[in-house]
Amino acid sequence: KVWIKAKNTKLLQKADATSKVIAVLQPGEEVAWQSGPEAKEFHKVKSKKEGYVYFANLSLQPSEPEFKPNGEKVDPKVFANSGAATKALSEGAIAYGTKKLSREDAVRSVIAMEAIAAKVDPTQLAAHAKSVGIASVVGEKDKP
Amino acid sequence: MRRARTVGLLLLGVAVGCSAVDAIKKGTSKATSDINKATGTAKENFEHPKAPPDADKACSKFQLAAVSYDEEAAFGGAVAVNLAQGGLEIDPIEGKIEPDSKKKPIEYAVKPGDRFDALTYLNTVGRNLGAQSPRPEVEWKFAVLTDDKTINAVSAPAGYVFVTKALLSKVQNEDQLAGVLAHEIGHVALRHALKRYSDSKYWLCVGTFLGKKVTDTAKSGANQFANALPKGGISPDSPLGKTFGGFIEGTATKVDLNDPSNLDALTDLVDRVVRPLLELGYSHDDEYAADEVAASLLRSAGYSTAEYGKFLTSLPNGGAFKNHPTGQDRVLHLKAFIEKQQQDDPFFAPAPDHPPIALSEKLKPLL
Numbered sequence: 001k002v003w004i005k006a007k008n009t010k011l012l013q014k015a016d017a018t019s020k021v022i023a024v025l026q027p028g029e030e031v032a033w034q035s036g037p038e039a040k041e042f043h044k045v046k047s048k049k050e051g052y053v054y055f056a057n058l059s060l061q062p063s064e065p066e067f068k069p070n071g072e073k074v075d076p077k078v079f080a081n082s083g084a085a086t087k088a089l090s091e092g093a094i095a096y097g098t099k100k101l102s103r104e105d106a107v108r109s110v111i112a113m114e115a116i117a118a119k120v121d122p123t124q125l126a127a128h129a130k131s132v133g134i135a136s137v138v139g140e141k142d143k144p
Numbered sequence: 145m146r147r148a149r150t151v152g153l154l155l156l157g158v159a160v161g162c163s164a165v166d167a168i169k170k171g172t173s174k175a176t177s178d179i180n181k182a183t184g185t186a187k188e189n190f191e192h193p194k195a196p197p198d199a200d201k202a203c204s205k206f207q208l209a210a211v212s213y214d215e216e217a218a219f220g221g222a223v224a225v226n227l228a229q230g231g232l233e234i235d236p237i238e239g240k241i242e243p244d245s246k247k248k249p250i251e252y253a254v255k256p257g258d259r260f261d262a263l264t265y266l267n268t269v270g271r272n273l274g275a276q277s278p279r280p281e282v283e284w285k286f287a288v289l290t291d292d293k294t295i296n297a298v299s300a301p302a303g304y305v306f307v308t309k310a311l312l313s314k315v316q317n318e319d320q321l322a323g324v325l326a327h328e329i330g331h332v333a334l335r336h337a338l339k340r341y342s343d344s345k346y347w348l349c350v351g352t353f354l355g356k357k358v359t360d361t362a363k364s365g366a367n368q369f370a371n372a373l374p375k376g377g378i379s380p381d382s383p384l385g386k387t388f389g390g391f392i393e394g395t396a397t398k399v400d401l402n403d404p405s406n407l408d409a410l411t412d413l414v415d416r417v418v419r420p421l422l423e424l425g426y427s428h429d430d431e432y433a434a435d436e437v438a439a440s441l442l443r444s445a446g447y448s449t450a451e452y453g454k455f456l457t458s459l460p461n462g463g464a465f466k467n468h469p470t471g472q473d474r475v476l477h478l479k480a481f482i483e484k485q486q487q488d489d490p491f492f493a494p495a496p497d498h499p500p501i502a503l504s505e506k507l508k509p510l511l
Contacts, residue, residue: 002491005276006275006276006280007276007280007281043491055490055491055493056276056444056445056446056491057276058491059491060489060491063278063279063280064278064279064333064334065210066279067212067213069215079281085213085217085282085283085302085303087217088249089224089225090218090401092218092222092401092402092403092407092410093222093225093401095404095407096222096407096410096411096414097222098241099407101225101226101229103225103228103229106226106228106229106232107225107228108238108241108253109228109232109234109236110225110228110232110304111241111253112234112253112254113224113232113263113285113304114253114283114285115248115250116234116254116260116263116264116267116287117271117284117286118249118250119250120268120271122275124268125268125271125272128269128272129272129446132318132501133446133501134446134496134498137444137445138272
């Protein structure tokens with residue numbers, strides 16, 4: 001068994017980057033590896049469906065876990081859907097910056113940093129990869 | 145007052161996270177903490193005396209428990225604010241800091257313009273790597289520190305990555321830039337900073353335990369920590385004592401860093417993590433581990449690890465930190481790792497067959 005490594009991993013009908021996308025898989029998903037080490041760019045795998053995945057999207061290890069407040073591991077998909085990662089700068093960090101450091105400017109800068117990052121979505125990542133000639137390991141969207 | 149960037153050393157690959165309890169020396173803390181600051185002395189490992197067995201038993205849970213993402217985000221955000229004191233190459237919108245719920249952050253937080261476009265490019269390169277990393281669901285965020293003298297990159301928990309303006313001017317292509325970003329992603333993905341954070345909570349707990357136990361310092365054993373703890377440990381009536389006093393019993397380890405009553409604890413934790421790290425850097429093992437993540441990410445994304453190696457060896461005083469591996473050592477380690485991965489891992493990408501990718505023109509306003 002191997003694991004899906006990258007966000008928006010395309011499960012392709014054929015071993016070809018231009019082939020039809022039959023599913024989009026997410027990190028942490030375990031799949032059955034049906035190719036051998038001799039496979040080159042595209043490896044045959046089976047999750048709920050059977051298809052081909054670009055080799056750089058696969059890993060021999062699962063992603064690092066994320067954790068709930070009680071210490072339990074969170075399923076990567078559940079974590080991704082929870083919105084936990086995309087919350088704005090915390091109240092504690094804002095209070096630290098404004099009350100302890102007296103540096104509202106630093107707080108504003110970090111909020112601005114977060115805003116710019118949040119705007120860069122997978123569509124832009126895939127477009128940039130294509131424009132500079134590297135593989136779009138991260139797919140444009142989370143659905144076929 | 146702006147904090148001057150006095151660290152003129154190469155800190156490449158340094159991510160925030162060293163525990164202040166690494167080796168006890170005299171020091172002072174800017175925070176309201178009543179624990180004196182400790183700094184490291186050992187070349188590789190940071191020496192510190194063992195806590196008394198009963199204190200260790202009560203507090204070791206902090207070192208064993210995983211840190212939840214929301215606690216990581218609160219701590220990482222505070223560290224990011226600390227690091228941003230030196231100035232970021234960014235144009236935030238003036239006005240109230242509280243978010244405007246009717247607007248998206250991009251509308252109320254930052255002004256458009258050349259620096260916006262440059263940072264968008266930086267985040268495109270970085271977030272592409274992050275989405276393929278061992279922690280792909282972290283919200284990865286990248287920014288540029290205004291420091292145009294020190295070639296440096298730092299990171300904070302929850303995915304904050306900073307490079308200096310000096311570093312941006314030094315990288316020759318997108319592959320080298322990706323290498324630097326991937327290394328910092330490695331530190332965050334491997335939770336190097338959070339281990340230091342957990343260690344710091346452990347020692348604050350120990351200090352509080354000693355403070356609650358007895359008032360007689362000879363009996364409490366606090367004397368051996370004379371340089372790190374005040375006599376008798378942390379006073380249970382102090383802000384830190386009140387925060388950590390509640391953790392001595394039971395199994396809870398999560399500190400609510402958004403609770404105003406824990407603001408002193410947050411301040412102390414940030415201080416004891418950031419300050420020793422900037423002075424000492426990370427251990428060799430942590431640096432090599434981050435480089436291994438970087439190598440895997442670079443190959444996965446289609447970038448050249450050779451270009452990253454070139455960048456490492458081009459840096460002046462690659463081993464400016466006495467604790468830091470030299471650029472040459474790091475390249476040797478990288479090569480050995482890559483060779484092994486190519487043999488053992490069928491998904492480890494071969495070296496790309498295209499020339500190095502040019503940096504985007506959009507980056508120019510930041511150079």
